[in-house]
Amino acid sequence: xxxxxxxxxxxxxxxxxxxxxxxxxxxxxxxxxxxxxxxxxxxxxxxxxxxxxxxxxxxxxxxxxxxxxxxxxxxxxxxxxxxxxxxxxxxxxxxxxxxxxxxxxxxxxxxxxxxxxxxxxxxxxxxxxxxxxxxxxxxxxxxxxxxxxxxxxxxxxxxxxxxxxxxxxxxxxxxxxxxxxxxxxxxxxxxxxxxxxxxxxxxxxxxxxxxxxxxxxxxxxxxxxxxxxxxxxxxxxxxxxxxxxxxxxxxxxxxxxxxxxxxxxxxxxxxxxxxxxxxxxxxxxxxxxxxxxxxxxxxxxxxxxxxxxxxxxxxxxxxxxxxxxxxxxxxx
Amino acid sequence: xxxxxxxxxxxxxxxxxxxxxxxxxxxxxxxxxxxxxxxxxxxxxxxxxxxxxxxxxxxxxxxxxxxxxxxxxxxxxxxxxxxxxxxxxxxxxxxxxxxxxxxxxxxxxxxxxxxxxxxxxxxxxxxxxxxxxxxxxxxxxxxxxxxxxxxxxxxxxxxxxxxxxxxxxxxxxxxxxxxxxxxxxxxxxxxxxxxxxxxxxxxxxxxxxxxxxxxxxxxxxxxxxxxxxxxxxxxxxxxxxxxxxxxxxxxxxxxxxxxxxxxxxxxxxxxxxxxxxxxxxxxxxxxxxxxxxxxxxxxxxxx
Numbered sequence: 001x002x003x004x005x006x007x008x009x010x011x012x013x014x015x016x017x018x019x020x021x022x023x024x025x026x027x028x029x030x031x032x033x034x035x036x037x038x039x040x041x042x043x044x045x046x047x048x049x050x051x052x053x054x055x056x057x058x059x060x061x062x063x064x065x066x067x068x069x070x071x072x073x074x075x076x077x078x079x080x081x082x083x084x085x086x087x088x089x090x091x092x093x094x095x096x097x098x099x100x101x102x103x104x105x106x107x108x109x110x111x112x113x114x115x116x117x118x119x120x121x122x123x124x125x126x127x128x129x130x131x132x133x134x135x136x137x138x139x140x141x142x143x144x145x146x147x148x149x150x151x152x153x154x155x156x157x158x159x160x161x162x163x164x165x166x167x168x169x170x171x172x173x174x175x176x177x178x179x180x181x182x183x184x185x186x187x188x189x190x191x192x193x194x195x196x197x198x199x200x201x202x203x204x205x206x207x208x209x210x211x212x213x214x215x216x217x218x219x220x221x222x223x224x225x226x227x228x229x230x231x232x233x234x235x236x237x238x239x240x241x242x243x244x245x246x247x248x249x250x251x252x253x254x255x256x257x258x259x260x261x262x263x264x265x266x267x268x269x270x271x272x273x274x275x276x277x278x279x280x281x282x283x284x285x286x287x288x289x290x291x292x293x294x295x296x297x298x299x300x301x302x303x304x305x306x307x308x309x310x311x312x313x314x315x316x317x318x319x320x321x322x323x324x325x326x327x328x329x330x331x332x
Numbered sequence: 333x334x335x336x337x338x339x340x341x342x343x344x345x346x347x348x349x350x351x352x353x354x355x356x357x358x359x360x361x362x363x364x365x366x367x368x369x370x371x372x373x374x375x376x377x378x379x380x381x382x383x384x385x386x387x388x389x390x391x392x393x394x395x396x397x398x399x400x401x402x403x404x405x406x407x408x409x410x411x412x413x414x415x416x417x418x419x420x421x422x423x424x425x426x427x428x429x430x431x432x433x434x435x436x437x438x439x440x441x442x443x444x445x446x447x448x449x450x451x452x453x454x455x456x457x458x459x460x461x462x463x464x465x466x467x468x469x470x471x472x473x474x475x476x477x478x479x480x481x482x483x484x485x486x487x488x489x490x491x492x493x494x495x496x497x498x499x500x501x502x503x504x505x506x507x508x509x510x511x512x513x514x515x516x517x518x519x520x521x522x523x524x525x526x527x528x529x530x531x532x533x534x535x536x537x538x539x540x541x542x543x544x545x546x547x548x549x550x551x552x553x554x555x556x557x558x559x560x561x562x563x564x565x566x567x568x569x570x571x572x573x574x575x576x577x578x579x580x581x582x583x584x585x586x587x588x589x590x591x592x593x594x595x596x597x598x599x600x601x602x603x604x605x606x607x608x609x610x611x612x613x614x615x616x617x618x619x620x621x622x623x624x625x626x627x628x629x630x631x632x633x634x635x
Contacts, residue, residue, distance in 0.1 A: 023523060026523075026525070027523050027524055027525055030524075030525040031425055031524070031525075033417075034417050034420055034421045034424075034425055035421055035425060035432070037413075037414060037417035037418055037421060038417070038418045038421035038422065038426075038432065038433075038436050039432075039436075040414050040418060040495070041418055041436050041439040041440050041443060041495060041496075041499065042435055042436060042439040044439070044443060044492050044495060045439045045442055045443050045446075047454070047458055048446060048450065048451070048454045048458075048492075051454055051457035051458040051462065052450065052453045052454060052457055054457065055453075055457045055461075121352065122352045122355055122356065123352075125348065125349040125351075125352035125353070126349070126352040126353040126355075126356050128349045129346075129349035129350050129352060129353040130353060132349075133346050133349060133350065134350070134353070138353075141357070142353055142356075142357070144621065145356065145357050145360055146356065147617065147621075148360060148614065148617060149356065149359070149360050151549060151550075151553075151613050151614065151616075151617045152363070152553075152610065152613065153552075153553025153554065153555070153582055153609060153610075153613060154448075154553070154554075154555070154556075155553065155555045155582040155583075155585050155586050155609075156363075156367075156553070156585065156606055156609060156610055157363075158586070158589070159585055159589050159602070159606055160363050160366070160367075162589055162590070163589070163602075164362075164366055190359065190363075193356060197356070221338055221339055221342040222342065222346065223341075223342030223343070223345050223346050224338070224342060226346075227345075244445070247445055248445075250447070251445075251446070251447025251448070251449065251450070252447070252448075253447065253448060253449040253556040254555050254556055254582075254586065257586075257590075258586065258589060258590055278447055278449045278556075281449050281452075281453065282449055282452075282556055282559055285452075285453075285456070285559070285560045286559065286560055290461075298453075299453055299457065302449070302450050302453040305447050305449070305450055306446060306447075306450050309445050309446060309447055309450075310442055310445070310446075312445070313441060313442050313444075313445035314442070316445075317438070317441050317442075
């Protein structure tokens with residue numbers, strides 16, 4: 001303790017009775033215990049990264065695995081059969097394992113792309129409607145509906161995509177593969193819409209009323225107000241909603257596992273079957289030999305997923321805070 | 333002229349956003365209608381109380397119901413104390429600009445965004461191979477005893493997954509307890525922990541319960557994390573030890589939908605299983621909504 005201009009003051013501990021002292025110690029112990037508990041969240045996050053990275057590390061440390069699943073084999077085109085051009089193939093359980101990540105990246109990207117193209121406009125437009133135009137009663141129906149949709153387990157959405165969406169799309173468009181990137185992407189969008197809607201709606205309602213009143217007073221129509229004033233003011237939050245949805249779409253497993261067809265094909269045709277990174281882990285981990293290169297490879301995919309979603313989450317977090325700061329800083 | 337034009341375009345675009353909102357409601361209705369139509373005819377007491385038979389093409393789902401219940405019960409027992417105390421730290425104990433509190437909040441946000449399949453990998457690497465494997469070595473088991481998939485490891489994995497849900501909703505519940513209650517208690521000479529145990533936590537109890545219910549509804553539906561931490565395709569016995577494997581409604585749905593030898597024959601069973609799973613999660617969500625509405629009413633009445 002530094003005190004300016006004063007003679008040094010010695011803090012004097014109040015003389016406490018033994019009962020009071022015991023009580024003080026007990027309070028300290030309880031506070032310490034609760035503080036220690038608060039570390040669990042941080043510990044969980046660190047342990048997750050450490051333990052999936054630990055199992056993945058064998059790819060780089062173990063000589064046999066380094067041979068079978070080197071970074072070059074994962075990311076560069078490989079000659080599968082002599083005389084044929086080099087390609088990207090994911091076939092980790094053949095006599096000569098082929099471990100290219102590229103088909104999995106493309107599969108993940110395709111399903112994610114489809115889901116975003118559907119979920120972002122629907123989610124943001126729905127949020128705009130709920131925040132700007134909906135009468136109160138309608139709004140009070142819409143929000144619990146979104147909560148119910150968000151509460152549907154992903155395995156049920158996967159089931160719906162597999163049984164209903166796939167049949168409907170095949171009957172309508174006559175596709176060659178019943179299960180494909182579009183079916184899986186549409187199924188995914190059902191899981192992403194609530195995420196986008198909720199975050200976007202929060203950002204839109206955070207925009208102060210004075211903004212809207214000023215705009216309307218200047219003669220703008222409600223739509224012009226929503227589009228040119230409210231939406232730009234909430235832009236970082238909307239962006240955060242999209243990024244968060246994107247992260248969820250990359251990591252979502254059961255829907256893609258059930259509705260994508262699970263074929264690791266390199267193509268940009270959205271009617272082809274695909275295999276995503278998350279579904280690969282889910283489908284192959286059950287039968288893999290513990291400690292084999294294939295096993296480490298699946299954990300390596302897990303590390304990639306963890307890092308992707310971590311970065312996206314941090315971005316979304318920064319942008320959500322930015323919208324709050326900007327709006328409260330503007331003197332709401 | 334120009335003005336009416338502007339209004340008309342605006343009105344049209346406004347209805348477009350309304351259409352998006354309507355689409356969301358319609359999709360939910362379609363899913364519910366389809367599942368109800370396909371499953372209602374098949375759900376009866378026998379379906380709920382019998383084990384599967386005829387290689388999954390007949391019988392009921394009792395073991396899956398039992399496994400799901402046991403799994404979520406263990407998960408709740410594990411996650412509630414940790415989640416509630418973390419929230420208590422964040423709201424009641426952390427100094428206003430505490431670095432630790434900010435780090436915990438950041439970790440919780442990120443934990444909520446980790447893909448569920450990565451939780452599965454974590455459960456396998458940490459709980460089964462590291463913790464379970466170490467226990468086997470320490471206890472001197474020759475064969476795998478704890479170092480294999482089982483209901484305990486699966487529920488602990490789910491507990492980590494649902495931790496953010498519990499922390500966030502508990503913190504919200506603590507925020508709703510009026511500051512006056514704390515100051516009044518402290519002014520009467522109660523210590524911090526006495527205030528916490530007798531004033532703050534009882535006041536926040538409905539909100540904490542809401543969090544528990546939401547965690548259960550989330551945890552009961554997750555399949556990816558239990559794929560290789562303990563769920564089993566079919567078991568003759570109910571899980572009776574912490575390291576037994578178990579059947580699960582969501583996993584059962586996945587198996588019936590993707591690995592059935594005769595799709596036509598399993599379809600009614602599949603629809604009925606999905607219906608039960610959906611009814612369960614919706615009932616849980618409804619309970620959460622009701623508790624929340626009741627406390628909100630009480631809170632507004634007392635002011």
